[in-house]
Amino acid sequence: xxxxxxxxxxxxxxxxLTSMRVALFALILxxxxxxxxxxxxxxxxxxxxxxxxxxxxxVGEYGKILTNQMASSGYLAAxxxxxxxxxxxxxxxxxxxxxxxxxxxxxxxxxxxxxxxKILLSQKVIECIRGINTYRVEERDDYIQMTLPVRGGxxxxxxxxGAIILRASLERETTFLDRVxxxxxxxxxxxxxxxxxxxxxxxxxxxxxxxxxxxxxxxxTDGYLEDPVSIGGFYEVRRISDSFNEMxxxxxxxxxxxxxxxxxxxxxxKTPMTSIKVLADxxxxxxxxxxxxxxxxxxxxxxxxxxxxxxxxDLLSLVxxxxxxxxxxxxxxxxxxxxxxxxxxxxxxxxRKNIELMFESFRPVLxxxxxxxxxxxxxxxxxxxxxxxxxxxxxxxxxxxxxxxFYISVSDSGIGIPEAAQPFIFDRFYRVDKARxxxxxxTGLGLAITKxxxxxxxxxxxxxSRENEGTTFTVRIxxxxxx
Ligand code: ADP
Numbered sequence: 001x002x003x004x005x006x007x008x009x010x011x012x013x014x015x016x017l018t019s020m021r022v023a024l025f026a027l028i029l030x031x032x033x034x035x036x037x038x039x040x041x042x043x044x045x046x047x048x049x050x051x052x053x054x055x056x057x058x059v060g061e062y063g064k065i066l067t068n069q070m071a072s073s074g075y076l077a078a079x080x081x082x083x084x085x086x087x088x089x090x091x092x093x094x095x096x097x098x099x100x101x102x103x104x105x106x107x108x109x110x111x112x113x114x115x116x117x118k119i120l121l122s123q124k125v126i127e128c129i130r131g132i133n134t135y136r137v138e139e140r141d142d143y144i145q146m147t148l149p150v151r152g153g154x155x156x157x158x159x160x161x162g163a164i165i166l167r168a169s170l171e172r173e174t175t176f177l178d179r180v181x182x183x184x185x186x187x188x189x190x191x192x193x194x195x196x197x198x199x200x201x202x203x204x205x206x207x208x209x210x211x212x213x214x215x216x217x218x219x220x221t222d223g224y225l226e227d228p229v230s231i232g233g234f235y236e237v238r239r240i241s242d243s244f245n246e247m248x249x250x251x252x253x254x255x256x257x258x259x260x261x262x263x264x265x266x267x268x269x270k271t272p273m274t275s276i277k278v279l280a281d282x283x284x285x286x287x288x289x290x291x292x293x294x295x296x297x298x299x300x301x302x303x304x305x306x307x308x309x310x311x312x313x314d315l316l317s318l319v320x321x322x323x324x325x326x327x328x329x330x331x332x333x334x335x336x337x338x339x340x341x342x343x344x345x346x347x348x349x350x351x352r353k354n355i356e357l358m359f360e361s362f363r364p365v366l367x368x369x370x371x372x373x374x375x376x377x378x379x380x381x382x383x384x385x386x387x388x389x390x391x392x393x394x395x396x397x398x399x400x401x402x403x404x405x406f407y408i409s410v411s412d413s414g415i416g417i418p419e420a421a422q423p424f425i426f427d428r429f430y431r432v433d434k435a436r437x438x439x440x441x442x443t444g445l446g447l448a449i450t451k452x453x454x455x456x457x458x459x460x461x462x463x464x465s466r467e468n469e470g471t472t473f474t475v476r477i478x479x480x481x482x483x
Contacts, residue, residue: 021207028199033192040184047180051173056137056144059094059168063148066090066098067164071151076102076161087111094168096143101125102162103152120165128163143169209237217244225252264429268311268443272304279304307441314445317376318428321452328370328456330481335365335399335406342379343397350386350395357382360398365406368481369457377453378408380446381473385412387440388471401479405459408475416467425463426451458482 016022066086070076091098091111100109105125107115124138128147138145145167152161209231216229228248231241279297283289320326343359350357385395393413400407417425417432424430429444431437437444454461459477 019207020210021203024203024206025196025199028202029192029196032195032199036188036191040188044177044181044184048177051177052139052144052170055168055170055173056139056146059144059146059166060137060148062090062093063146063164063166066166067148067150070100070164071161076100076108076150076152084109090166094166095171096166096168098167099165100150100162101129101165103129103160105129108162125163125165129160131160139170142171142174143167206234209233213237213240213244216241220248225255261428265315268429269308272308272311275304276301307443310441311443311445314443314449317449318445318452321373321449321456326456328481329372330368330370332366333369333371333374335367335369335401335408336361338371338375339378339397339399339408342375342382346379346382346386349383353386353389354392355386355389356392356394357386358394358396360396362398362400365399365401365479367401367406367477367479369477370453373453373456374477377450377475378410380450381408381410381475384446385410385414385471385473387442388412388436389414403479405476405478408477409472411470411472413470416469416471417463417465418467419465422463422465426461 069086087098087100087109088111098109098111099107099115099120101120102108105119105121107118107120110116124147128149131149145165147163147165149160150162150164152159212231213229216227216231219227220229225248228245229241231237279301283294283297286293339359339361343357347357382395382397389395389412395413396409396411398407398409398411400409421430421432425432426447428448431442431444436442451461454475454477457477458481459475461476462474463471464474465471
């Protein structure tokens with residue numbers, strides 16, 4: 001109990017974390033957010049690639065024009081001033097720097113004028129001059145660097161006269177991309193905010209029926225069993241409310257039958273009490289009543305007490321059988337021997353009405369049963385066969401079995417049960433003829449007890465009866481007890 005209470009407290013504490021509404025809200029937001037993030041990152045990457053590619057092609061085109069001009073004017077051999085102006089202009093356009101390297105890796109021109117005369121020992125430049133890799137682009141954070149060869153003479157040895165290293169700034173592109181990124185971020189945030197609003201309302205709307213169900217169930221718990229839950233909307237929610245209503249109906253039936261049972265019990269217990277009171281009153285009112293009258297009335301009072309006792313005993317048996325945890329004392333029992341014992345006990349009662357008791361045993365039957373309970377059940381059937389029989393009638397009891405079940409059948413040549421009454425004979429306190437049952441000491445609980453015992457053995461009981469011809473009860477019980 002403590003564990004459950006602790007768990008409940010914990011759930012209460014974190015109730016928002018376990019709430020379906022919060023889960024739905026988070027799910028919608030997460031799905032939308034991650035999709036938005038993925039799309040934005042992908043789109044920005046494509047955009048950046050495209051912008052840089054355009055810049056590379058722009059710079060490349062310009063670079064090619066420069067190298068062609070250098071090659072045709074023999075710049076590297078002569079180092080004319082004109083081309084240096086062009087170089088400076090080009091470097092300005094690209095907001096970068098241009099270096100010119102001759103065949104011997106010596107820097108012959110630098111728009112920044114830092115490196116002129118120095119030897120540039122760069123792998124890229126060497127590869128470029130040797131014609132191994134004539135076009136290289138390096139992309140750094142904020143600039144691109146391109147190495148382009150300058151063609152030289154006709155022969156293979158002097159095919160390249162040198163190379164130019166073109167460095168162009170990406171500042172303009174980066175600024176543009178930053179602006180795009182900024183705009184995308186703002187759009188993302190706005191969309192996410194709208195999605196959060198929609199998710200908030202949607203999750204609220206989707207979980208609203210559950211709130212209504214809880215309220216309705218609470219209403220029923222408060223005692224309003226008459227008001228069924230009626231909630232529309234989603235199919236699943238309607239299923240829950242339908243199932244709940246079915247359960248409510250069952251509860252109502254159980255409650256009704258409980259009330260009916262209590263009313264019946266009170267009535268049945270009251271009847272002998274009323275008789276006792278009437279008998280006792282008439283004795284006290286009659287001042288000099290003769291001793292014989294006293295004796296007669298007291299005998300009647302004893303009979304009524306005996307009857308009250310019988311009802312209480314039967315009720316106790318039923319209550320004990322009804323308890324699901326009631327123990328079953330299962331043992332291997334010879335059903336044939338059990339029948340013989342029961343029949344021997346009932347024989348004197350049958351004799352009073354000159355009723356013939358016959359026993360037919362088709363085969364010896366050993367079965368796993370609760371001997372005391374089964375004996376009570378079968379006794380009720382045979383006693384009824386005698387009680388509701390005619391003078392000089394017969395009662396035939398038989399025992400048979402197959403590989404799975406054993407069968408006990410009790411047939412009588414008695415008054416029979418009207419067809420309309422047959423569905424009710426196993427109900428508590430039901431009697432076809434109240435007066436006759438009472439006369440023969442019946443409590444109306446015998447068949448209810450029998451049925452209960454049979455059910456506890458996972459068996460079945462059937463009745464076959466015709467009015468004024470007789471009745472047959474057939475009991476079928478598994479040979480091996482099923483727990
Ligand atoms: P009771 O204590 O009245 O016998 P039971 O529960 O044993 O109660 O039986 C219920 C009713 O079923 C009886 O009152 C009787 O009307 C009817 N009944 C039971 N067994 C027979 C039978 N063998 N023949 C005719 N009627 C029977």
